Structure formats: C-alpha cells, structure tokens
Amino acid sequence: MKLYEWIKFREYGDYTVVYDTVKGTKTIFEGIASDILNLLQSEISFEEIVENIINAYQVDEELRCSVEKDVETFLNQIEKAGMLNQSGEEWKISKTDANQKLVELCGELQQLEHVYFELTYRCNEKCIHCYEEHSSVSVDELSYEELCDVLDELRDMGVLEVTFTGGEVAVRKDFIKICAYASLLGFVVHIFTNGIAFTDKDIEELCQMHIADIAFSVYSMNPSVHDSITQVPGSFFRTMYALFAFKSSGIRTIIKTVVMKQNNTSHSAIVDFCKMMHIQLETSMQILATDMKDLRPAVHRLGDENQYYAHMLYEATTLGYGTKNVYETSARSKVCGLGQSLNVTPDGTVYPCNVLNIPLGSLRKQSVRDIWNSTELRKLQEFNVCNLNEQCRKCENLNYCLYCPGAVFRETGYMAAVVQDTCLTANAKRRVYKTLRERKEETAYETV
Numbered sequence: 001m002k003l004y005e006w007i008k009f010r011e012y013g014d015y016t017v018v019y020d021t022v023k024g025t026k027t028i029f030e031g032i033a034s035d036i037l038n039l040l041q042s043e044i045s046f047e048e049i050v051e052n053i054i055n056a057y058q059v060d061e062e063l064r065c066s067v068e069k070d071v072e073t074f075l076n077q078i079e080k081a082g083m084l085n086q087s088g089e090e091w092k093i094s095k096t097d098a099n100q101k102l103v104e105l106c107g108e109l110q111q112l113e114h115v116y117f118e119l120t121y122r123c124n125e126k127c128i129h130c131y132e133e134h135s136s137v138s139v140d141e142l143s144y145e146e147l148c149d150v151l152d153e154l155r156d157m158g159v160l161e162v163t164f165t166g167g168e169v170a171v172r173k174d175f176i177k178i179c180a181y182a183s184l185l186g187f188v189v190h191i192f193t194n195g196i197a198f199t200d201k202d203i204e205e206l207c208q209m210h211i212a213d214i215a216f217s218v219y220s221m222n223p224s225v226h227d228s229i230t231q232v233p234g235s236f237f238r239t240m241y242a243l244f245a246f247k248s249s250g251i252r253t254i255i256k257t258v259v260m261k262q263n264n265t266s267h268s269a270i271v272d273f274c275k276m277m278h279i280q281l282e283t284s285m286q287i288l289a290t291d292m293k294d295l296r297p298a299v300h301r302l303g304d305e306n307q308y309y310a311h312m313l314y315e316a317t318t319l320g321y322g323t324k325n326v327y328e329t330s331a332r333s334k335v336c337g338l339g340q341s342l343n344v345t346p347d348g349t350v351y352p353c354n355v356l357n358i359p360l361g362s363l364r365k366q367s368v369r370d371i372w373n374s375t376e377l378r379k380l381q382e383f384n385v386c387n388l389n390e391q392c393r394k395c396e397n398l399n400y401c402l403y404c405p406g407a408v409f410r411e412t413g414y415m416a417a418v419v420q421d422t423c424l425t426a427n428a429k430r431r432v433y434k435t436l437r438e439r440k441e442e443t444a445y446e447t448v
Contacts, residue, residue, distance in 0.1 A: 001075070003040040006210035007083045008188045010160040012105045012113075017098070017160060019188045020083065021212040024252050026098035027081060028105075029074070032057075036074055040084070046071065106340060112372050113160050114341040116354055117147070119175065120167040121346055125194050126231040127217070129260055129300045131288040131410070132167070141346040142363070144174045148181050150344070153368050155185045161212075163190040165354075167346070170197035176205050183209040191215065192256070195242030196235055203242065207249040215254035215282070216243045220266035221273055229262050247279070254280045259311055260287060260300040267311050271318050283315060285425050286404065288355060289411040298411070301421050308428035313435060335388065335403050339381030342372065352380050355406030356415075388416045400433065401426035 009018040016033040019026050032053060039049050050068050053059070059067055078084045106113045120141055121132060142150070154162070162182055169175050170193060182189050189211040206214075216239055220226040223236035230236075247253045255274055259267050267283070274281040285308055289295045302308060315321070343354040348363035350371050358380070361371040371377065383405060385393060392398065403422060405415040412419065 001040065001045070002043045002085050003037065003078075004083060004085050008160065008186050009034070009037050010113075010158050010186075012102070012111055012158065013109050015101075015105055017102055017105075017113075018078075018083065019160060019212065020081070021188060021210050022250070022252075023082070024213060026102060028098045028101050029077075032070065033074060036071060046075070049075075103337075103340070110373075112154075112157055112342065112368075114163070115154055115159055115161075115368075116163045116165065116341060116343040118165055118167065118343065118345050118354065119147075119169050119178065120172050122171045123167040123194075124171055124197055124232065125168065125217075125235060127219075128229055128231065128262070129258060129287050129297045131290045131297050133290070139346065141172075142344075142348050144177055146348070146363070147178055150348075150363055150368060151182055151185055151187070155187070157369060157372070159187070161188040161190065163192065165192040168197060169193050170195075170202065176202055179206060179209055179211065183211065188212045193217075193242075194230070194235065194239055196232070196238035198242045198245075200245070203245045203249065207246070207251055211251060213252035213254055213280075214246050215256050218243075218255045218257055218270060219260075220263045221269040222266055225263050225266050229260075247277070252280070254282060256282045256284070258284045258287060259302060259308075261302060262300065264302060264307060268314055268318075271315050275318055281315070281319065283311070285311070286402070286407060286421070288407050291357065291410050292413045295411065298421075303421060303424065305424040305428050308425050309431050312428055312432045316432060316436060333384050335383060335385060335405060338383055338405055339377055342368070352377060353406055355404060356380075356409055357406070358409070383415065389418065391418055392416070395423075395426075397423070397426040397430050400429040402429070 004022075006021040007018060008021060009016055011017075011034045014030060016029045016037060017026060018029065018033075018037070035053060035056060036049060039052055049071055050064070053067055053071060054061075054064065075084060102113065105111065121139060123130075123132075151162070164175070164179065164182075169191060172178070179189055179191070189209070191206075191211060191214040193214065194217045195214075217230075218226065218236075218239060219229045220236075226236040226239075227233050243253055243255075255270065257263075257267070257270055271281060273279070285302070287297050287301045289298050337353075338356065339352055341353065342360075343351045344363065345351065350360045350363060350368070351357060352360060358376075360374060360376055363371075385398070388403070392401075392403065395401070401422065402425060407422070408417050408419050409415045411417075
C-alpha cells in the first residue's frame with residue numbers, strides 16, 4: 001500500500017494537515033498520523049507499518065494488538081477518503097471544518113502555513129485595472145537557485161502551501177522547473193495566471209506534478225470586452241484554450257474575475273459559464289490603488305451600491321451559495337487574515353500579504369524564519385477591529401465588510417481609514433444576506 005502522489009501533508013504540533021490536491025480538500029488528523037503517512041510515501045505492508053511504530057515508540061509487545069488496531073483504524077479512514085492506493089475504490093470525502101481548525105492551529109503555534117510568490121513583475125497583458133507596475137523587463141528577480149533555497153527553508157519550517165503568481169508566471173523560462181521543485185518538496189502548489197504563454201508541453205508537465213489548482217484571469221465571456229481590459233488582442237481565446245486544456249487533464253481550474261465599469265454587463269455570463277462547466281468562481285468587487293499618489297486603477301470601479309448588490313445576489317443564487325458565503329458574525333474580532341501568511345516579491349522583498357505594501361525584510365539579507373518571527377510582523381498580527389476608526393467600529397455593516405487594511409493603506413496611507421467603495425460593497429452584502437434570508441423563510445413557510 002502507498003499514498004497517492006497527489007496527497008500532501010505537514011505536521012502542526014500534535015496534528016497533521018493532509019491536503020488532497022485532486023479534490024481540493026483538507027483533513028486534520030491527530031496522534032501518530034504523521035508517522036504512518038511518512039511511511040506510506042513508499043510501498044509498505046500493514047505489518048511493516050506496525051513494526052515501525054512499535055520500534056519508534058518502544059511499545060511493549062503486549063500492546064501490539066492496540067497498535068495494530070490504531071493503525072488499522074487510521075488506514076481505513078484515509079482509504080475511505082480516497083488517499084490510500086490500496087483497493088482503487090473511490091469514496092466521497094465527508095465535509096470537515098479543517099480550514100477553520102488549521103487557522104486556529106497556525107494561530108496557536110504561530111505557524112506559517114502559506115507563502116505567496118510574485119515570481120516576476122513582467123507580464124504579457126496590460127490590464128487596465130492592475131495595481132502592479134508591470135513591465136516587459138526583468139528587474140533583479142530571484143534566481144531559480146535562490147528560490148530553491150527559500151523553498152527548502154519553508155519546507156523545514158513546515159509550510160504546506162505555496163502560490164505562484166506575477167506579473168505573469170509563465171514568462172519566466174524556469175517556471176516549470178520552479179513548480180517541479182516545489183512539488184518534489186511536497187508543497188501544495190497553487191498557480192495564478194492568464195494562461196496565454198503556456199505551451200502544450202508546459203501544460204502536460206504541470207499536469208504530471210499534481211498541482212492543487214490553477215486560477216485564470218477572465219473578465220468577460222465576450223472576447224472583445226475581455227481583450228479591451230487586458231489590452232491584448234486574442235488574449236481571451238488563448239486564455240480559454242489553456243483553461244480547457246488544464247480542466248480536461250483533471251486539474252482543478254478556477255476563474256478569477258474583477259467586476260468593473262468595462263465588464264459590468266458581462267458578469268452574469270461568467271457566472272452562468274462557471275455553473276455550466278462546474279468551475280469555481282472567485283469574484284472581486286475591489287479594485288486596488290497603486291498607492292495613495294496613484295489612484296488611476298480606481299477610476300474603473302463601479303462605485304454603485306445597487307450594481308454591487310445585483311452582481312452579488314445573482315452569483316449567490318445562481319451558484320447556490322445561499323447564505324453560507326455571506327460573511328456574518330456577531331462577534332467579529334479579526335479584520336482579515338493579516339499576518340497569517342507572507343508574500344515574496346520578485347526581488348525577494350517580503351510583505352505581510354500581496355496588498356499591504358509595508359516591507360518586512362529581504363530574503364537576500366535575512367532568512368524567512370527571522371522575518372516570520374520579527375517584531376514588525378507580530379505587531380501587524382495584532383491588528384484587529386479595535387484598531388479601526390470609530391466610524392467603522394460602530395458601523396452596522398461591520399460584520400459584512402470586506403475591510404482590507406492593505407487596500408486602505410494603499411489608498412490613504414493609513415490602515416484604519418474609511419474608503420467609500422468598501423462601504424458600498426459592505427452595505428450591498430448586508431442587503432444580499434437579508435434578501436437570501438427572507439427568501440429562505442418564505443420557502444419554509446410555503447412548504448408548511
């Protein structure tokens with residue numbers, strides 16, 4: 001018996017987090033799970049696993065039956081979850097609250113779980129709303145060897161997930177090598193791309209690595225609208241070619257889109273397409289400023305609460321979100337996940353995320369571990385609702401608000417300020433929640 005190649009895992013204290021890159025699911029186990037999973041990376045028998053556990057923990061022979069029972073129970077669990085290459089039988093994995101548990105674990109252990117790499121600022125598109133200063137010229141990018149050293153350190157630190165983004169990742173000639181090395185180290189690999197630079201050979205090689213998912217920027221199902229946003233003629237068809245190639249190869253595909261003035265009437269078609277093709281959709285209503293001195297991207301915002309409401313409601317009802325994806329809590333303390341991950345720019349500068357442009361250090365001068373344990377980051381991790389301005393703290397929409405300290409900082413120079421567009425989307429989200437709740441109550445009444 002042996003673990004499937006697409007099963008990745010890391011230890012977090014007494015727990016082991018297991019990521020199925022095919023299903024995109026996380027499961028958390030306790031106890032000796034990590035010992036057994038490590039053994040299962042190579043072909044091994046049940047008896048050999050038991051002997052290894054007995055020897056590793058110096059278990060008395062009279063307790064052999066107990067060890068055998070524990071090992072058997074765990075193997076049955078992972079086989080039913082479709083992780084163990086033993087019978088070949090497919091099972092449907094049950095829903096877990098692993099994501100929330102992982103967040104809690106990382107907080108308790110101060111464990112870094114996810115690192116984002118902006119591998120390059122070079123890009124083969126010129127999207128009108130982009131907040132990054134992209135160019136066609138390489139600017140002191142971390143080399144393949146430097147990136148491998150960073151990945152080695154992250155593996156030693158127990159990091160499970162890495163996301164590769166840009167610019168456009170595929171303009172790096174060594175991108176496939178970078179992904180291959182990350183996969184070899186057992187990372188769960190996510191990719192964010194426009195897809196237009198991928199060759200058939202690239203697609204084939206990536207599909208063999210069991211990456212977790214690949215997300216594509218798609219702004220409209222109308223090619224002319226999409227291309228007007230990317231400012232690259234023919235980009236729509238090239239993006240969709242790559243998307244379908246990956247999807248047909250069994251890789252989980254995601255569409256990321258941003259709603260703006262230019263595609264305002266096109267959003268529903270993307271929603272319909274994703275429903276028809278069973279593709280995950282991630283929609284953003286937020287357009288970031290480059291910084292407070294350059295608000296050019298902001299001119300493309302919808303800036304209309306009713307339009308935000310209409311788009312959110314259509315997406316929720318069409319894709320069957322119901323109220324589950326509408327964030328509401330009566331006791332919100334954290335503003336966002338600030339400080340729970342790190343973002344590495346092409347030249348090795350490290351930021352707390354890809355939005356908040358406050359540098360924490362450089363990987364060419366410091367280790368990841370030192371930056372992660374820095375006083376500067378710890379201070380940012382303490383940022384919560386209490387740090388917001390009074391208007392936000394008392395706002396009736398606070399528990400619906402997608403408040404982003406990084407976005408606000410870019411625009412105003414402060415992490416706790418009011419940005420009108422954020423207020424509009426928060427109010428729209430509260431209205432969506434109210435509408436969905438009323439519809440649910442009406443349906444329940446009608447069935448009585």
